[in-house]
Amino acid sequence: MSNIKETLYKELELKIITGVEGINFDPHIFKYLDLGGLYQEEIHSGFEMAYETHVGIKFPTGFRSPHSLVYALRWDRRSAYSLINEQGSFYLAHHGEILYPVEFLERPNYYGKKTSDGTSMSNLVRFGQYGALTVCYSNECALKEKDHDCKFCNINATKDTYAEAEGLGWKNPKQVGETVAEAYREGAHHITITGGFVAERREVEYYLDVADAIREYTGLEDFNGTACVGAPHDLGIIDKYKEAGYRTIATNIEIWDRNIFKAICPGKELQCGGWEHWVKALEYEVEVFGRGKVRSNIVAGIEPKDSTLEGIEYLASKGVICFASSWCPNPGSALAGHRSPEPAWHIDLYKKAVAIYRKYGFTYEELYDCYAAPTSIAHDIYRIEEERLPVFQAKVA
Amino acid sequence: MSTLKETLYRELELKIATNDEGVSFDPLIFRDLDLGGRYQEDIHICFEMAYETHVGLKFPPFFTSPNGLVFYLRWDRRSPYALIHDKGSYYLTHHGEVLFPVEFPERPRYYGLKTSDGSPMSTIASYAQEGTVVVAYSNECSLKEKGQDCKFCNINATKDTYGESEGIGWKTPKQVGETVAAAYSEFSEGYRRVNLTGGFVSERREVEYYLDVADAIKEQTGLEDFNGLAAIGAPLDLSVIEKYREAGYRTIASNIEIWDKNIFKAICPGKEEQCGGWDHWLKVLDHEVDVFGRGKVRSNIVAGIEPKESTLEGIEYLASRGVIGLATVWNPNPGSGLEGHRAPEPAWYFDLFRKIFAIHRKYGFTYDELYDCSGATGIISDLYRIEDETLPVFKSLVA
Numbered sequence: 001m002s003n004i005k006e007t008l009y010k011e012l013e014l015k016i017i018t019g020v021e022g023i024n025f026d027p028h029i030f031k032y033l034d035l036g037g038l039y040q041e042e043i044h045s046g047f048e049m050a051y052e053t054h055v056g057i058k059f060p061t062g063f064r065s066p067h068s069l070v071y072a073l074r075w076d077r078r079s080a081y082s083l084i085n086e087q088g089s090f091y092l093a094h095h096g097e098i099l100y101p102v103e104f105l106e107r108p109n110y111y112g113k114k115t116s117d118g119t120s121m122s123n124l125v126r127f128g129q130y131g132a133l134t135v136c137y138s139n140e141c142a143l144k145e146k147d148h149d150c151k152f153c154n155i156n157a158t159k160d161t162y163a164e165a166e167g168l169g170w171k172n173p174k175q176v177g178e179t180v181a182e183a184y185r186e187g188a189h190h191i192t193i194t195g196g197f198v199a200e201r202r203e204v205e206y207y208l209d210v211a212d213a214i215r216e217y218t219g220l221e222d223f224n225g226t227a228c229v230g231a232p233h234d235l236g237i238i239d240k241y242k243e244a245g246y247r248t249i250a251t252n253i254e255i256w257d258r259n260i261f262k263a264i265c266p267g268k269e270l271q272c273g274g275w276e277h278w279v280k281a282l283e284y285e286v287e288v289f290g291r292g293k294v295r296s297n298i299v300a301g302i303e304p305k306d307s308t309l310e311g312i313e314y315l316a317s318k319g320v321i322c323f324a325s326s327w328c329p330n331p332g333s334a335l336a337g338h339r340s341p342e343p344a345w346h347i348d349l350y351k352k353a354v355a356i357y358r359k360y361g362f363t364y365e366e367l368y369d370c371y372a373a374p375t376s377i378a379h380d381i382y383r384i385e386e387e388r389l390p391v392f393q394a395k396v397a
Numbered sequence: 398m399s400t401l402k403e404t405l406y407r408e409l410e411l412k413i414a415t416n417d418e419g420v421s422f423d424p425l426i427f428r429d430l431d432l433g434g435r436y437q438e439d440i441h442i443c444f445e446m447a448y449e450t451h452v453g454l455k456f457p458p459f460f461t462s463p464n465g466l467v468f469y470l471r472w473d474r475r476s477p478y479a480l481i482h483d484k485g486s487y488y489l490t491h492h493g494e495v496l497f498p499v500e501f502p503e504r505p506r507y508y509g510l511k512t513s514d515g516s517p518m519s520t521i522a523s524y525a526q527e528g529t530v531v532v533a534y535s536n537e538c539s540l541k542e543k544g545q546d547c548k549f550c551n552i553n554a555t556k557d558t559y560g561e562s563e564g565i566g567w568k569t570p571k572q573v574g575e576t577v578a579a580a581y582s583e584f585s586e587g588y589r590r591v592n593l594t595g596g597f598v599s600e601r602r603e604v605e606y607y608l609d610v611a612d613a614i615k616e617q618t619g620l621e622d623f624n625g626l627a628a629i630g631a632p633l634d635l636s637v638i639e640k641y642r643e644a645g646y647r648t649i650a651s652n653i654e655i656w657d658k659n660i661f662k663a664i665c666p667g668k669e670e671q672c673g674g675w676d677h678w679l680k681v682l683d684h685e686v687d688v689f690g691r692g693k694v695r696s697n698i699v700a701g702i703e704p705k706e707s708t709l710e711g712i713e714y715l716a717s718r719g720v721i722g723l724a725t726v727w728n729p730n731p732g733s734g735l736e737g738h739r740a741p742e743p744a745w746y747f748d749l750f751r752k753i754f755a756i757h758r759k760y761g762f763t764y765d766e767l768y769d770c771s772g773a774t775g776i777i778s779d780l781y782r783i784e785d786e787t788l789p790v791f792k793s794l795v796a
Contacts, residue, residue, distance in 0.1 A: 151704055259659040263703065303663070304548055304734055334704050337745035345737035 022076025044162040050075035141196025148267030157332020177213030192372035194228035211244035231281035256311025291319030295370035301327035414743040419473020426482035441559035447472035527773035528589040538596025540667030554732020574613030594628035611644035631681035656711025691719030695770035701727035
């Protein structure tokens with residue numbers, strides 16, 4: 001393995017570790033950082049992933065390692081990893097020992113603009129790096145009405161904590177269309193529409209209206225959109241998303257073990273036809289959208305690893321790219337106070353998951369098109385293995 | 398709250414935290430401790446609870462806090478808690494700051510004796526403090542034959558690691574009877590009990606063994622009621638339960654492990670598929686109460702795998718049926734299917750134990766019932782003894 005790859009894998013391990021363990025810092029270190037100006041601030045459009053809530057205190061959404069891996073910044077004051085500020089520069093440290101300098105992510109221009117109705121675009125569409133955008137159309141989930149929230153999820157608690165303070169709410173299709181068009185003009189080229197369940201599962205009309213608005217404002221027939229939806233009872237609805245212009249679709253199964261799924265995702269079990277129906281929906285989505293155009297996700301660390309890998313392999317064999325994301329037991333979720341497995345557990349899982357994607361021939365472009373966060377560990381492994389990161393070009397130059 | 402109670406609650410919080418996070422130490426600190434002589438050594442009769450295995454390195458199984466709480470010593474070199482040795486004394490520290498001095502328990506005399514067939518009694522029955530003797534008749538579990546071990550359990554891995562090096566194997570009823578008799582001769586009447594447990598036996602033949610062991614204990618101790626607890630898997634035939642009672646066991650335990658019936662299926666596939674499943678397990682516990690009586694039946698939940706509300710729902714339901722439901726801190730241990738996972742935070746457990754204690758109080762379970770079903774070193778037992786001021790430290794204050 002080349003030195004650069006070895007270095008990148010070391011940075012990737014640290015990215016996984018800091019994703020699981022979080023990063024400690026004194027919020028005052030950002031006092032002189034131009035957050036909301038030069039640098040991108042975190043906006044709680046869906047979930048609080050920090051260990052503690054921090055209303056009114058802005059943090060950067062992430063940072064880059066020296067070789068350009070994008071880290072999420074998950075605040076946890078108990079972590080052995082920390083961010084420190086020394087003479088105007090920021091560093092990642094471990095037990096106080098500096099590991100390397102970091103660069104915060106630049107704010108996209110559209111974050112400073114407003115829609116025609118005067119709404120800040122930063123509150124409508126989140127920028128996820130590498131040209132990827134996410135709209136969390138609804139920052140609440142109707143499953144709570146029957147106390148059926150997924151046990152790992154804090155979308156409703158996050159809304160209660162941040163929505164008013166950050167001015168977040170339901171986004172109308174026109175707002176989304178205008179914002180996506182603006183972001184696309186700046187170079188963005190993928191959009192995921194997601195959000196909590198809507199009462200009576202009325203989200204389909206919304207997704208179709210949003211697609212119309214995006215096409216209208218961007219002028220693009222294929223706007224490279226991912227519709228992230230709960231499994232519909234009527235599978236015929238899936239065809240409508242395709243007809244509306246979404247290139248890819250995502251239905252997150254969350255837990256592969258069908259029994260643990262029942263316990264952890266009671267709403268998805270009781271209100272969406274259950275685990276079998278969820279798998280059936282994914283298989284039908286492949287029929288409609290095609291192999292490699294359907295994504296699912298597992299919250300990794302709640303069930304045994306064997307089960308998660310079995311799910312990723314099964315779904316891959318059906319043409320579904322199933323991601324795993326490290327479980328962060330977050331504030332307000334029913335599993336707050338639990339702990340995610342050790343970083344080494346997650347590192348091993350990611351390596352095995354990517355080996356499965358490669359075995360089934362999924363390409364980087366397919367991964368990119370179907371996932372909301374192209375900064376995932378799987379994306380990074382592809383970028384490292386295929387030497388797609390700018391650092392490889394810099395070496396050649 | 399009295400100052401002593403406050404101090405004890407602080408020690409209890411540390412007991413929970415060190416059980417959850419483990420305790421770091423350099424094994425060399427025990428070089429001059431007379432382990433296996435004056436002080437009791439850890440023997441792996443069933444499970445390795447440390448984060449790492451340590452074949453050939455002897456550790457003490459417990460230590461006591463200044464006010465007499467018994468802490469499990471669970472080795473984890475990553476822990477912020479540590480044991481240090483300084484000028485002949487041992488201390489518990491946190492991030493290097495000394496919290497308090499600790500004492501190690503003395504070795505019971507029977508550990509130095511042998512059975513009539515020459516087996517060291519220390520490998521037959523381990524001493525769990527305060528008069529409790531634990532016999533793991535079998536240090537393996539037949540659920541592995543079908544790949545159906547409970548996912549949190551490392552009994553088979555522990556046997557593979559330690560069975561040969563520590564001379565642990567199947568125990569005959571006679572060996573058990575002689576060892577229990579020797580142990581009981583050291584402990585005061587009314588303050589001794591034996592817990593008979595072990596992995597599943599092929600074709601569920603354990604019942605004959607339990608009956609033979611009860612006969613042997615009665616014969617060797619001369620006691621009709623020897624205060625024995627039979628920890629068993631739920632039998633398919635409920636009438637088997639009467640046999641345990643007739644054999645002389647005072648209490649019985651069938652550990653459900655996980656209350657959520659769906660998570661139970663996933664985490665305990667053997668108990669689901671070979672023991673009639675979760676619903677049958679509840680039926681068995683109900684029948685055990687019919688046979689043994691209210692407060693004479695125990696079930697345990699490995700806490701931290703399922704959501705807390707589920708565990709508490711189970712404890713409350715079981716209590717309403719006369720079963721003392723307990724919870725233990727989950728230690729994802731080496732060789733188990735969940736190795737690499739992590740248990741919840743200490744604060745999560747502290748809250749859980751407080752709530753379980755409140756449920757036990759609400760349903761009127763007594764300390765003596767708790768003692769007979771589970772011994773004296775569990776967190777709930779500590780809570781009873783702190784609240785009721787029955788720990789020895791309260792007596793020494795009065796004196």
